[in-house]
Amino acid sequence: MSIYLCGELDAAERQAWLQALRAAMPGERIEASLERLDPAEVDIALVANPPPGSLQGLPALRLVQSLWAGVDRLLADPTLPAGVPLARMVDPAMSAAMAETALWAVLALQRGFFAYARQQAAGRWQALPQRRSDEMQVAVLGLGEMGCAVAARLAAQGYRVRGWRQGGSRSAERAAPVPASEGPDALVPLLAGSDIVVNLLPLTPRTMGLFDARTLAAMKPGAALVNLARGAHVVEADLLAALASGQLLQAVLDVFQTEPLPPGHPFWAHPQVTVLPHAAAQTDPRSAAAVAAANVRALRAGQALAHRVDRERGY
Amino acid sequence: MSIYLCGELDAAERQAWLQALRAAMPGERIEASLERLDPAEVDIALVANPPPGSLQGLPALRLVQSLWAGVDRLLADPTLPAGVPLARMVDPAMSAAMAETALWAVLALQRGFFAYARQQAAGRWQALPQRRSDEMQVAVLGLGEMGCAVAARLAAQGYRVRGWRQGGSRSAERAAPVPASEGPDALVPLLAGSDIVVNLLPLTPRTMGLFDARTLAAMKPGAALVNLARGAHVVEADLLAALASGQLLQAVLDVFQTEPLPPGHPFWAHPQVTVLPHAAAQTDPRSAAAVAAANVRALRAGQALAHRVDRERGY
Numbered sequence: 019m020s021i022y023l024c025g026e027l028d029a030a031e032r033q034a035w036l037q038a039l040r041a042a043m044p045g046e047r048i049e050a051s052l053e054r055l056d057p058a059e060v061d062i063a064l065v066a067n068p069p070p071g072s073l074q075g076l077p078a079l080r081l082v083q084s085l086w087a088g089v090d091r092l093l094a095d096p097t098l099p100a101g102v103p104l105a106r107m108v109d110p111a112m113s114a115a116m117a118e119t120a121l122w123a124v125l126a127l128q129r130g131f132f133a134y135a136r137q138q139a140a141g142r143w144q145a146l147p148q149r150r151s152d153e154m155q156v157a158v159l160g161l162g163e164m165g166c167a168v169a170a171r172l173a174a175q176g177y178r179v180r181g182w183r184q185g186g187s188r189s190a191e192r193a194a195p196v197p198a199s200e201g202p203d204a205l206v207p208l209l210a211g212s213d214i215v216v217n218l219l220p221l222t223p224r225t226m227g228l229f230d231a232r233t234l235a236a237m238k239p240g241a242a243l244v245n246l247a248r249g250a251h252v253v254e255a256d257l258l259a260a261l262a263s264g265q266l267l268q269a270v271l272d273v274f275q276t277e278p279l280p281p282g283h284p285f286w287a288h289p290q291v292t293v294l295p296h297a298a299a300q301t302d303p304r305s306a307a308a309v310a311a312a313n314v315r316a317l318r319a320g321q322a323l324a325h326r327v328d329r330e331r332g333y
Numbered sequence: 334m335s336i337y338l339c340g341e342l343d344a345a346e347r348q349a350w351l352q353a354l355r356a357a358m359p360g361e362r363i364e365a366s367l368e369r370l371d372p373a374e375v376d377i378a379l380v381a382n383p384p385p386g387s388l389q390g391l392p393a394l395r396l397v398q399s400l401w402a403g404v405d406r407l408l409a410d411p412t413l414p415a416g417v418p419l420a421r422m423v424d425p426a427m428s429a430a431m432a433e434t435a436l437w438a439v440l441a442l443q444r445g446f447f448a449y450a451r452q453q454a455a456g457r458w459q460a461l462p463q464r465r466s467d468e469m470q471v472a473v474l475g476l477g478e479m480g481c482a483v484a485a486r487l488a489a490q491g492y493r494v495r496g497w498r499q500g501g502s503r504s505a506e507r508a509a510p511v512p513a514s515e516g517p518d519a520l521v522p523l524l525a526g527s528d529i530v531v532n533l534l535p536l537t538p539r540t541m542g543l544f545d546a547r548t549l550a551a552m553k554p555g556a557a558l559v560n561l562a563r564g565a566h567v568v569e570a571d572l573l574a575a576l577a578s579g580q581l582l583q584a585v586l587d588v589f590q591t592e593p594l595p596p597g598h599p600f601w602a603h604p605q606v607t608v609l610p611h612a613a614a615q616t617d618p619r620s621a622a623a624v625a626a627a628n629v630r631a632l633r634a635g636q637a638l639a640h641r642v643d644r645e646r647g648y
Contacts, residue, residue, distance in 0.1 A: 118466065143593035293449070295458045
């Protein structure tokens with residue numbers, strides 16, 4: 019049997035992945051092209067946003083292991099084989115990278131470093147009031163691997179962190195590292211008391227467009243939104259209106275409705291928007307290959323797979 | 334006896350300090366003007382960069398307690414009474430603020446957030462290689478209260494941190510929270526192996542101009558300098574040359590030869606220079622007043638003063 023690496027990777031990325039995956043699974047045949055494989059022999063697909071239809075015509079397929087953490091694009095492919103288990107990438111190195119990005123954004127918001135950058139551009143010298151970390155209330159939405167890593171890291175720096183999860187979410191089974199609330203009714207009071215809101219929810223039909231005019235209006239006046247999850251969580255026109263009215267002071271955005279962010283999009287030149295190119299937590303082949311290899315070994319040994327996607331819930 | 338609050342404070346700051354100091358020392362008479370005091374009765378001066386000559390004509394003076402951490406400007410005043418003990422401000426809240434600024438700068442350098450800001454200004458979408466914290470070698474120069482707080486905070490985030498102190502420095506008596514070396518001969522090898530150099534040295538005749546062309550050339554090519562100490566540590570023309578040649582990729586500067594940084598100074602518009610308005614760690618009257626009060630009580634009780642300045646060493 020053999021393994022098919024498939025997805026939106028440029029030549030250098032494909033080489034890095036093949037090298038890392040082959041090193042992590044020396045006994046396996048792994049190729050990035052079906053021309054080098056017998057499709058009837060492919061029982062595992064390792065995927066990184068594969069183009070729709072990529073996984074058709076693989077009759078022996080028994081596992082689709084995503085190399086990316088988010089699987090919303092994968093699940094949107096109607097040709098995805100229905101009966102085959104899917105697994106997400108859950109890599110502690112990736113969670114650590116996400117926690118670093120969140121911490122950088124929260125430090126910058128607490129201490130005024132985005133404002134100082136605007137002042138530098140204007141040639142203005144003005145120290146701003148200095149807030150302590152224990153004066154900042156931070157909400158972390160989503161308490162999966164990423165959300166918990168972020169919440170724990172922020173709490174360790176002295177921030178007052180509260181978590182939130184959807185009602186009936188997958189993460190409800192695990193203990194959160196910070197005080198947490200659950201369900202739609204708990205969201206508005208949490209937002210109203212938070213200086214910074216960090217979004218790490220999965221993108222599902224229930225969370226799509228969560229940050230619309232109504233939700234943004236429920237936030238504390240002058241608060242900041244840090245979106246590290248998916249662009250479709252945010253109604254971009256509503257966010258622009260909330261920034262224009264002063265309801266929100268700053269948005270730090272790693273993800274967008276359309277990626278790459280199109281030329282001329284108002285976010286690019288907006289003084290209160292920080293644009294990151296979907297780089298808050300990139301999968302690192304060096305560590306992620308070992309995570310994928312563990313699931314490959316589990317499948318081969320007939321053991322339980324880790325990080326299986328619940329297709330009903332969408333993550 | 335009474336206490337004279339004296340220094341470069343605007344009206345709002347003066348009020349905040351008076352309020353915090355009076356709350357911390359309810360039994361003391363504290364005024365911000367000599368017109369409200371009998372100069373012969375002033376035995377303690379609480380100072381924040383007092384104009385030269387401010388402490389003349391106070392025959393009963395027995396303690397000059399700085400409200401700022403750095404005392405280089407105070408010591409440069411030739412009229413400073415010679416026999417009176419000086420004390421620096423050593424406030425854990427201020428050290429925490431400094432550690433936050435250093436962590437923000439190091440995170441931004443590690444993860445490319447300064448580069449992403451340049452890309453945003455250019456409308457460019459491009460993820461950059463993602464480095465792990467344990468791949469970053471960070472040097473912290475100066476291992477006093479501030480340097481130790483910074484080194485410990487960075488080490489706790491997984492960075493590979495090494496400290497450096499001058500030979501015969503005051504901090505040699507205390508244990509450093511990270512591996513440390515000492516003296517001029519140890520500096521060049523440390524710089525050559527460091528991706529990021531954070532300067533927290535005191536400004537003394539020995540450290541003035543430390544970052545000149547020779548020192549900058551000894552740094553690792555492509556490294557970054559974070560100066561959170563004093564502007565006079567850096568020869569600004571040499572730093573600009575090191576950035577122009579590509580020897581250094583980025584400088585994060587909180588302090589400058591002339592402050593406020595003059596209009597038209599090349600740092601303002603330099604794409605590889607981050608200008609902060611001497612705000613890396615502002616003294617917070619709420620916590621610093623208690624530190625000053627402890628020394629006032631010590632003086633009144635005839636006990637040893639904390640954080641005395643060694644005038645020979647200059648800090």
